[in-house]
Amino acid sequence: MGHVLNQQEEFEQAILSMDTFAARKIIENLLESLPDSEHRQSIEKLVVHTMECIGVGWESGEVALSQVYMGGRICEKLLSDITFSDTTSHTNQLNTALVVLEDRHMLGKRIVSSSLISAGLDFADYGSMQADDLVGKVAQDEIEVLLISALMLPSALRVEKVRELLEARGIKAHIVVGGAPFRFDKQLWKQVRADCMGETASDAVAILKKLNDEKKNA
Amino acid sequence: MPESEMTSLERVLTTLSHKEPDRVPLFLLLTMHGAKEVGLSIEEYFSRSKNVIEGQVRMLEKYGHDCYYNFYYAPLEVEAFGGEVKYIENGPPNSGRPIISSIDEIRNLEPPDVKNSPVLRKVLESASGLQEKADGKVPVIGVVMSPFSLPVMQLGFDKYIELIYSEPELFTKLMDVNTTFCIDWANAQLEAGSTAIVYFDPVSSPGIIPREKYLETGFKIQKKVISAVNGPVAIHLASERCLPISEDLCETGAVGVGISAMEDHDKQKSAFKGKMSLVGPLNGIEMARWSAEEAENVVKETITKLGPGGGFILSDNHGEIPWQVPSEVLHAITDAVRKWGRYPVRG
Structure with missing residues (x-):
């Protein structure tokens, strides 16, 4: 999971500058470096932590709402392009x-x-x-x-x-x-x-x- | 000069020249409350200019603040473009379905004819009517939505953000149409009797768009519009923050800026001192549940920080006081201004 944290800052910068290509590359590299069983958890951790940091930046006035919105859309798109082999992690959720x-x-x-x-x-x-x-x-x-x-x-x-x-x-x-x-x-x-x-x-x-x-x- | 010798207009002009008038001017930016005063629903109230004139006159008599506010509701200009307005019983009319459903429709978009639009004509009629009532003693405040912020209602906020970042050609075309309209609309209101124009532009705030993007877009449009408007303009970010772009705002040609309750008031005072007058920063949402004592305390503290030296008009920070704010609170604000706002303000 250390890989994820190492990549987080770079991924956040890519998202804030709306560089979809760079963000996708970071995700692809991460997927290649990890076993299949860790893919979902690692990528979600990267994305969630990044969006948390962007949210904190918005609260403190360093990030604009348009960046939060576009960042969310980019993350959503990147994740929709990945087929995870592990489908078990989100059961037992509240309706x-x-x-x-x-x-x-x-x-x-x-x-x-x-x-x-x-x-x-x-x-x-x-x-x-x-x-x-x-x-x-x-x-x-x-x-x-x-x-x-x-x-x-x-x-x-x-x-x-x-x-x-x-x-x-x-x-x-x-x-x-x-x-x-x-x-x-x-x-x-x-x-x-x-x-x-x-x-x-x-x-x-x-x-x-x-x-x-x-x-x-x- | 004693208060009785200074009219509201003199008070406002003095503070706009960064000098101290007799007391801090107060703009109670009341819109829907006029309907309560004349006993109509919000929809009925805004259907005729004479209602708005009557409502504004009664509210000025009741509260004794320092302006007539000839603002109807935010989607009025979108209505002039052919959009729908949704009325509710206890809040501001809202924009309905966006008028631009596909961004390709921007290519054929034309600005409304200001003089021949029924909805815009109502506002021009009330500008004239209020100026007559003002008799040169009370400023009549007109309002325009900035070309850069209007598309939130023309397209929907999400689609508009995507347009800004992804469709430069269509974005430019939309700004051209909106800018032409905005300049015509502002000048028509001035010609009809408005003393000054408030230019609502929340999308330009750093809370909505990064400064780098603002400098490429909203900033240039502000300068273009303000230089073409034949009267004083105040930029209002509708409760959004402005400190990170304070130096830029000072270059737009605007004489005033709406300030947020969410920023440090000492920093706001320092950033705009001698350059732009501050309008705000009372929190309208909290105001709805203030007691009279809380209202007095907030007004006193705000005036102490922002009043010295002039360049300050006390107001809410959004440019429209919510329907839910009771008259007791509005009276308490007015009383507090008279008690604590007399110059010299003790800091």
Whole structure:
């Protein structure tokens, strides 16, 4: 796994400068140097760690949102081009859905989507939905973790309605929120009765992995 | 000069010349609240210019701040391009499906005719109406979306980022169309009665696009538009950060800049001192749950840091106060400005 960490900085630079060719070359070299059994774990580690670093850079103002978005898209594409022989590492995951609530601003959801895919995490993409329809879909699909992206304050406030509707149906889904209103008001996620808030797409990955681990250990 | 002898316009012009007026000017950038004042839904309110005039007049009387804000809603210009606007009961109208579904459609895109667009004409009518009410004593603030930020609504944010990086020819064509429109639109508002123009350009902020790319794109467009607009322009990054591009912004020709609640206010003051006036930086999202006491404390602290020497207009940091902010908080902000904003401000 030391190979991966050695390559991480170079891979991050390639991603930030949107040099798909260089990023692909790093992945190819890594695949060649490792046994098949380590391919999936190593590549996902490289990509997830890189996206984490980029997320931290965005939070601190050193990286721009356009780089986060394009980086996520590049990683998603690179991973989709690889056929892993090992397909066993992502079983026993919580049923997860990703949605934009009552809004058409999709960028945040697209970024989270790329990060989840790159981390090898399965989820249902619900697009943009109204609170009532969303809760019906959550019930139907037996969703256990609901990731909600919001750009506008009214959409963020509707999370509380989702919680109420879920409770009315006796559904105990874990609600994870993210987006601009939650970054500007650090107490807002509590006010709307979410379970937690992610500042970046990488936070969503970390939160979901933690929840999955808790399920495995339960 | 005592406050009673200085009009809002004099107060604002004094601070824009980086001198201290009688007190810190306050821009409560209220849009939807006007609907509450006149007892209409947000959709009904924005359907006629006379409603907006009435709403702005009543809010100025109620809060006694220092501007008329002739901003309707963000997707207004996209509506003029033929796009749809989605109304909700408790928030700003939102853009519907993007008007450009395939980037190839950019090749045939034409700017709207400013004088003959019904939706734009409403805004021009209210600019004239508000200037009449202002009687030369209150600035009337007009708004344009920057050519560089408008495509977020024309295409959708994700497709637009991909266009910037992957389709230079179509990007240039889109910027040409939007720039022509933006200049015409800004000048029409000035001609109709607006005193100054706010140029909303969040995509130019370093939180959205790296500085190197900004210098190739948004920066050049800012300079081009601002040099062609026949009046003062303030650049507003809609709550995004601006410090990493502060020196660049000072070269655009803009007289003011909207500053974020998320940056260090001492650094903001120092970066723009004597070059651009600061507009902001109250956190509109937090404002929705402030108590009167919190509002006073935040206003006092902000004025103490940003007020000395002038070059500062207190405002929210997004350019639109959320519908959820109650009138008690708005009154508390106004009262705090009168209590703590009188010059000389004690730092």
